[in-house]
Amino acid sequence: MSMGDKVKHAAEEAGGKVKxxxxxxxxxxxxxxxxxxxxxxxxxxxxxxxVEDAAKDAMGR
Incomplete structure (x- = not known):
């Protein structure tokens, strides 16, 4: 998972808290x-x- 997606998801959660x-x-x-x-x-x-990060780690990537 790209860092950009992780940031977007964290921002979505923060925005939800504000709402x-x-x-x-x-x-x-x-x-x-x-x-x-x-x-x-x-x-x-x-x-x-x-989950995606764990799968990548398990595959050695």
Missing amino acids: EAAGRATNNDDLRAEGQADQASANVKRAGDK
């Missing part, structure tokens, strides 16, 4: 839920990054 916090601060349940969904999506992508 969630903004939703909580403004009592906007839709924005809060969108932030949580962004975080969940980023976490799945980051898990995929880890």
